[in-house]
Amino acid sequence: MDLNLILLASVDGVSYASLLFLISLGLTLICGVFGVINVAHGSLYAFGGYSAATLLAWLTPHTSSTPVMILALFVAAAVVGGALGMLLERGLLRFFQDRDPILQLLVTFAAFMVLEDLQRMIWGSTPVSAGDLAGRMGTVELGGVTFMNYQLLFVPGVALAAYAGLQFLLRHSLAGRQIVTVIHNREVATALGINAARVGTLTFALAGALGALGGALSVPMTSFVPGLGAEMIVTSFAVIATAGLGQITGALIAALLIGLSRAMVVYVLPELEVVMPYLMMVAVLLVRPHGLFSVTAARRI
């Protein structure tokens, strides 16, 4: 394995890790507030990608400006992801709030099944992509290898911005502080006068937008087919389990670890590509049963 291959693999790995991180962020937020893994999050990713592709296809005859198209990606993700996330919380999960977490998990699984068919009805099963946008942002040459700016700079940049933005939001804004309080203890938060239901809806909208953003960003790089959402949700679960549930910085590191190791393995042992995230997860959980960055939790009897 020479230097160029390592460079190539790391760029691939970092851009894949950025997408994984965006999805994992939403998952881990919802998991913090609701104590539930939202299986339907994979559908939000797919919906984000498909709707961004549709919007881009509609825009192409009207404009040739790249910034407008980039903006379109974000708008599609925020609108579709935010609305769907809110709908999931308000229209579905709210009615199962007092049930056992496992039953809530199954409800999100059911929602995933419904959304998966809905997506197939809207966009069919032919592959959808928007490749020309990635080409428009130009290329750069590094050590004799040509990279697309989109993959090298833009996608990781957005992921880092999302990370910084979320950290800022959670630490310094009122809504963010409320989310943290509800994650810490729902009952006490309610007693302090925080509207936990509103915080829940907000979290879902935010998480949905982040998941859909992951999809929207990946649509210029890969083609979307049915079943992609399922793969993404399972992989990003591996990320948050490796990191420890509710760990945002941990998710960033775990996403990088998993993304890079997966990209490296493509060049060494291609058979293991799909397996890599789970191998990492199992290996980490064998040593640290609750993830790399987990904190000890009080045991309630």
Add this chain to the structure above:
Amino acid sequence: MRRPLVPLAVAAGVALLLVAGWIWPSARVPLITFLCYGLAALGLTVLLRAGQVSFGHAMYAAIGGYGAGFTARYFPGTDALVVLGAGVLASAAFGAIVAAFVTRYRGIFFGMLNLGISMVLFALAGKLYAWTGGTDGLRFERPTFLGMVLDRGEFEYAMLGLVAVLATGLGWLVQRYFVSSAGQVMLAIRSNETRLEYIGVSARAALAQGYVLSAVLVGLAGALLALEQNLVTPESGYWIRSGEYVFIAILGGSAHAVGAFIGAAVFEAIKLGAAAYFTNAWQMLLGLTLIAVIFFAPQGIVGCLRRTPKARAPLDHGAKAAKDQDTVPATGHTTKGGSHDSLSY
């Protein structure tokens, strides 16, 4: 569902299945599939009683299937029952290994770790083309059945008979396990594990035992399905399939072993109906049904059926429950309704 009625209903059901399979040969495959799904869901019901859901149990169906497939392929002339046994043995062995570390986890981690392991196996089954035949699956010759060389129709009928016997026998055995003290410990894991540990019972050991039992049941179902088709594909271990098994277990309910089979019957009916009338939306229909079941009948169909007679004649196997009192704190098996805490199925 009063107790004397259950054996009668089961006997009538099995007789009806066998007659239907005899009269309509085309009904044999759907009937075998239904019973195999029931067996697999029974495996998940075992875990469900401990409040655990596995999103990866279809891997045991795949292991059972590949175990059977490899045996039939590399040892030609092996009898169907030996092939079946090899499949079950493979999934039991793998289940025991996985149980050793998966039983440390509960809830979401338990479900998702199983999912992770099943995804590894699914990917390997699809990628290791030289051994598993890749995504096309592993095809093998139809083995002899108890030494008899049968043609396709006869083999299917023999399989139907075998599956019916296995489903009845194992359903009865698993129900015996449910009311035994070992089975009651599983209920205690669901309601309060810490208290269980305080009285000196190892929740991990009990869960591991249940886990291997569930792996065996799902593995048997997978091996049977593979035998019936003479084919095993990675698809049989995909996580969507695991989800279907969980779905059936929830739909049927975990209060009685017969629930898994009732759930499987309803599931197959929905699937067949949806395939006929809503070809593109059967998954959506299943999802909506699941939401409705969890909302209106979190105890499943069996839970609904049991509620009324229980109210009239409580503790109809009170003797057994009383016997178990010394090992297990009073858990909700005979006092159904799930009102004492938030856990309800």
